[in-house]
Amino acid sequence: MKIEQNILTAVNEWLTPVFDTETQESIKKMMTSSPKELEESFYKNLEFGTGGMRGVMGPGTNRINKYTLGKNTQGLSNYMHQVFPGRELKVAIAFDCRHNSQSLAKVVADVFSANGIKVYLFSDMRPTPELSFALKYLGCQAGIVLTASHNPPEYNGYKVYWEDGGQLVPPQDAEIINVIENLKYDEIKFQANEDLIQFIDTEIDDAFIKSSIANASFDTAATAKENLKIVFTSLHGTSIKAVPQTLAKAGYTNVNIVPEQAEPNGDFPTVKSPNPEEPEALTMALSLAEKLGADIVVGTDPDCDRLGVAVRNNDDKMILLNGNQTMVMMTAFLLEQWKKAGKIDGKQFIGSTIVSTPMMMELATAYNVECKIGLTGFKWIAKMIKDFPELKFIGGGEESFGFMVGDAVRDKDAVAATLLMCEIAAQAKAKGSSVYKELLKLYVDFGFYKEHLVSLTKKGIEGLSEINKMMVEMRTNPVKEINDQRVIMLEDYKISVAKNLLTGEEETMNVPKSDVLIYYTEDGAKIAARPSGTEPKIKFYVSVNAKLDSVENAPEVEANLDAKIKNILLDLKII
Structure with a gap:
């Protein structure tokens, strides 16, 4: 196959001495045995998406390795020296259970320390929200x-994260990326100053849990x-x-962990x-729940920022809730807790995202808080909390199974969210109800909202x-x-324009640009x-709703909503 000149460059x-022998040998092997893999490894630079930078591990500009991460870290170090002149600079570093995470974390720590920056490094894996804390x-x-x-x-x-505890947002993200892109690989300082690297563990663990x-x-x-009988994985x-x-x-004594x-x-x-998000991931937990007669199942993803929840329905069967329902x-x-405590005075807000359930707006209106x-x-x-210091953040989430309770952590947090779900379940059970019954009551009060996600891998x-x-076609020929x-x-978030298709009237949306299209019927x-910012996928989100006059009519209304979702997906040729 013919390889483009920019890739060959x-x-x-x-293949120069800037890179170690092992890296050079791996690339030479690809050149002879796997030119397609070589092309995939070098056709672009890894980019920051909705959840930072993710990619397959291996040599190359489009891969996660010590050089791509070293370059990022050198650029970030240079930027920190620019924007915090004369200050003692400090960073915290955590890593998850993935292959090479610990060694790559040490590489990142080495580069920061080589640039005179104090490093607090966890000595073992920790949940992502603990890093924010x-x-x-x-x-x-x-x-x-x-x-x-x-x-x-194969990914890492x-x-x-920035000093407020939240992930990078404008303008810092573009400014840092610009610094990184102007760096050469031979400018990376890999030689650690070990005196500036301090390992952290139990003190942070105890404070985080508290x-x-x-x-x-x-x-x-x-x-x-x-x-409350809990199954956790x-x-x-x-x-x-x-x-x-x-x-x-917190006092929960009946927690059963999936041993496998x-x-x-x-x-x-x-x-x-x-x-x-995938039902298959909780198969073992659900099996254990049936064996033990558990009330609730909770499963978290590898870095513990998202959670999946299953509860018993009115037929005593375990069913999986989606991210919108748990949110x-x-x-x-x-x-309701804030209201009971007399803490709502119109100066509070909850947060959500453009692809999550519109039901969040209904809740905000009912409780006299703002929904951003x-x-x-x-x-x-997290940026909302920083941008509106006059408002108190209660909580918020997104459809992809993430939730944030308060502002102690400035990212989705499955630790606090797991505890919160158990509080909801325990209190419901104590009064003869259940999580599922309480959800149906919400649908009666605010409308039955049903959402569905289709992800196509490309x-x-x-x-x-x-x-x-696909995105160009949907823009140029909107249905x-x-x-x-x-x-x-x-709504076209790439050009920040909302267009009324009946009148032709256009309105500018005051939000950062993003490759997202939203149709309203x-x-x-x-x-x-929207294309995923972290995976090779395009995602389609469907939300429908109907009035629910009583809990007893929920099965019929839900069946109608499910049929409606299926018809929409068929009509758009998504399924």
Whole structure:
């Protein structure tokens, strides 16, 4: 196959003495035995997406390795010296259970220390939300976590946090990327100053767990906690370091851990994907729940920032809740607790994203708080806290199974969220109800909202091209009708324009640009399309709703909504 000149130029650079012998030999092997792999490894530079930078591990500019991460870290070091002149610079670093995470974390620590920056490094894997907490706790200007969340085993990643504890957002992200792109690989300082690297562990663990309990506990009776039977799985990830300990210290004594998945393992051997969004990932937990007669199942992804939840329905069967449902449950519970405590005075807000359930707006209106809607990714919810210091953040989430309780952690946090879900379940059970029954009551009060996500995987150069073509087609030829309903509004976040398709009137949206399209139909359906910022996928989000006059009619209304979703997907040729 013919390889483009720009790729050959990049390859030749990596065959110079700047790069170690092992890297050079791996590249030479690809040149002779796998030119396609060579092309995939060098056709572009890894980019920051909605959850930082993620990629397949290996040599090359489009891969996670000591040089791509070293270059990022050198650029970040240079930037920190520019924007914090004369200050003692400090960073915190954590890593997950993935292959090479610990060694790559040490490389990152070495580069920071070589640039005169104090490093606080966890000596073992820790949940991602603990890194956000540690950064603030230790007064650092920045933080890094080595993780690829729920991506396949061959992936790793690099997430950057700023001094407020949230991930990088404008303008810092573009400014740092500009510094990184202007660096040469021979400018990376790999020689560590070990005196500037300090290992951190139990002090941060204890403070983090104490904070999680303070934020996510709401006067649940001790007997209610003891009577709640919980099944928990860490899916071979980092949550085993924090969730069981947090639940125990909060008073939950009946926690049953899935033993086959308790051991951290970067191969994730018992699941196809360590993603709590995928029902298959919780198969073992559900089996244990049936065996034990458990009330609730919780599973977290490898870096412990997202959680999947299963509860018993009215037929006593375990069913999986989706991310929108858990988000609505947790938000409604928090709002009610704040209301009971007399803490709502119109100066509070909850947060959500443009592809999550519109039901969040209904909750906000009912409780006299604001609902701020941001782009996909929790960095935007964390930014809301920073941008509106006059408002108190109650909680918020996104459809992809992430939730944040309060502002002690400035990222989605499955530790506090797991405890919060157990509080909801324990209190519901104590009064003769259940999580599922409480969810149905919310649907009666606010409308039955049902959402569905379809993800289409498109790998490699060809896949990226296909995804781009699909988005271009949807922009240049927007559909006028979906499932026999007129499309009344089209929001194009790439150009920040909302267009009324009935009148032709256009309005500028005051949000950062993003490759997202959202259609709204006259019967209240919402259909969004966006390429994933962390995986080779294009995602389609469908939200429909209907009135529910009584809990007894929920099965019929839900069946109608499911049929409506299916018809929309068929009409758009997504399935």
